[in-house]
Amino acid sequence: MSWMHTIFALILLPAIATGMFRILRGPTAADRMMTAQLFGTCGVAILLLLSTGMGNPVLLDIALVFALLAALATITFVRRTWHGSNKRNHGNPL
Amino acid sequence: MIRDHHVPRGSTLFDVNRHSFLRILVFSAVWWVLTGSDISSWIVGIPAVLIASKLSLMLSPPSQCPLSLLGALHFIPFFLYQSFRGGIDVMRRTLLRQQLLDPGLVSYVTILPRGSARIFFVNTISLLPGTLSAKLDENQVTVHTLDRGMPVWANIQALEYHVAALMNISTQKKNCL
Amino acid sequence: MIYSILTLFDIILILTMLWLAWCLLNTEDIFKAVVLFISFGLLMALAWVRMRAPDVALAEAALGAGLTGPLFLSALRRMNRTRKGERRLDSDENREKEHKANQEQG
Amino acid sequence: MAATKETMEILYNCGTLFIILGLPFFLSGTVGLIRFPDIYTRLHALTKAxxxxxxxxxxxxxxxxxxxxxxxxxxxIWLLVLVASSASCHLIARSAMQKNIEPWTRS
Known part of the structure; x- marks a missing residue:
């Protein structure tokens, strides 16, 4: 247990909360998706810090899953949702 | 994608050449990292490692431009330093009061061969200071830059040189395949 | 000391999640809702961690954010395609058309 | 064993310094996401920072x-995040180019 790491994690939490504005406001769909990516990266950092702060090494595994799956969502978004939405203009989907 | 190479595809399941040995070593290391020092986990681990190395050999067959250790020793410090500079650069632009942005598109023709070297190059461009790879047509990379005043061209060229050294590609030859 | 910091952490996390959930329920744009859902899943995993249930957090991160998110995104594309093919099964227009047809027959 | 304890302490303090150094990058990444004018510049801020x-x-x-x-x-974990974010960054930028989203320029 270390209070210092907990404070660091606490500092990172507003970074996530502020990212919300971009989801609400983002003009294009990609802007919104990028915020989800930011949540993923910040979430990994918070989990790493909490794993020392709470003294629980299992949290490293959760961080690993975060790192893998946040990217999965972005890639699905680009290949499925965003590309498919106006295929008429550009005939070459990837 | 590199497809026209001569790796014995129809070989036996566990024929031990240099490539498969290396991959088995890498995947064993990953398994060790994931599970820690628990010996009983290797009951599942050994089959998993073998299947993973077989699959990886099938999906991305070893290229003729293998990684060089010396190149990696040069590349890693270069990459760490450059990406750190990139982070500092972005931080400066975001936190200062007036906006220091002068974005634009730069196009760059790479001499790296198609395949893993070029993909690696395009992906690492995004982590360099002020550059972001936005498009890849054959050997032409379109790079978005945060500041047109930066020496983008020189930066990318340095990166290309290091990637070539990492992948054992001589920069004189146009194509290593 | 550490407990007060963790409590503060929890409070901020809860407030963020409540705000997120409120926006998620209120939004009209479906894509925005999907992105908010993915973000909510990630924060929910953090919340499970704070409730000392790391195994549930693992499942939440994998299922909530990792699988359901891409699933929704794929479904969204199907929905758009259906809409373009003028075959909106569930829309009010269709229902009105059916209603009119029924009335004409009746 | 006093020497090893001392080195441990030095390493620990160095680690703390590194973590403190890392926090502003995250904050600047978020600030960049909010402040920057278009999708490409936001991608810069997000991935690098x-x-x-x-x-x-x-x-x-x-x-x-x-x-x-x-x-x-x-x-x-870091390597995974690095690969994932650089790949998805390139994918997003490429799709944006294919959709003819013009980069913001200073005018």
Whole structure:
């Protein structure tokens, strides 16, 4: 247990909360998706810090899953949702 | 994608050449990292490692431009330093009061061969200071830059040189395949 | 000391999640809702961690954010395609058309 | 054993410094996401700042952990995030180019 790491994690939490504005406001769909990516990266950092702060090494595994799956969502978004939405203009989907 | 190479595809399941040995070593290391020092986990681990190395050999067959250790020793410090500079650069632009942005598109023709070297190059461009790879047509990379005043061209060229050294590609030859 | 910091952490996390959930329920744009859902899943995993249930957090991160998110995104594309093919099964227009047809027959 | 204890303490403090160094990168990544004018510049802020910030934090935690297994796991996580974010960054930028989204320019 270390209070210092907990404070660091606490500092990172507003970074996530502020990212919300971009989801609400983002003009294009990609802007919104990028915020989800930011949540993923910040979430990994918070989990790493909490794993020392709470003294629980299992949290490293959760961080690993975060790192893998946040990217999965972005890639699905680009290949499925965003590309498919106006295929008429550009005939070459990837 | 590199497809026209001569790796014995129809070989036996566990024929031990240099490539498969290396991959088995890498995947064993990953398994060790994931599970820690628990010996009983290797009951599942050994089959998993073998299947993973077989699959990886099938999906991305070893290229003729293998990684060089010396190149990696040069590349890693270069990459760490450059990406750190990139982070500092972005931080400066975001936190200062007036906006220091002068974005634009730069196009760059790479001499790296198609395949893993070029993909690696395009992906690492995004982590360099002020550059972001936005498009890849054959050997032409379109790079978005945060500041047109930066020496983008020189930066990318340095990166290309290091990637070539990492992948054992001589920069004189146009194509290593 | 550490407990007060963790409590503060929890409070901020809860407030963020409540705000997120409120926006998620209120939004009209479906894509925005999907992105908010993915973000909510990630924060929910953090919340499970704070409730000392790391195994549930693992499942939440994998299922909530990792699988359901891409699933929704794929479904969204199907929905758009259906809409373009003028075959909106569930829309009010269709229902009105059916209603009119029924009335004409009746 | 006093010497090893001292080195441990030095390593621990170095790790703390690294973590403190990493935090502003994350904050600047978020600020950039909010402040920058178009999608490409936001991608710049997101990928670079966050990766460097995570790198600093991983480095600091690795120095503090004092065990090779934990260090290797932290490095694996960082590598995964690095690969994932650079790949998805390129994908988003390429799709944006294909959709003819014009980059913002100073005019």
């Amino acid at each position: 966050d990766n460097v910030g995570l790198g600093c934090i991983v480095c600091g935690l690795a120095l503090q952990s004092g065990s090779w297994a934990v260090t290797a796991k932290l490095l694996l």
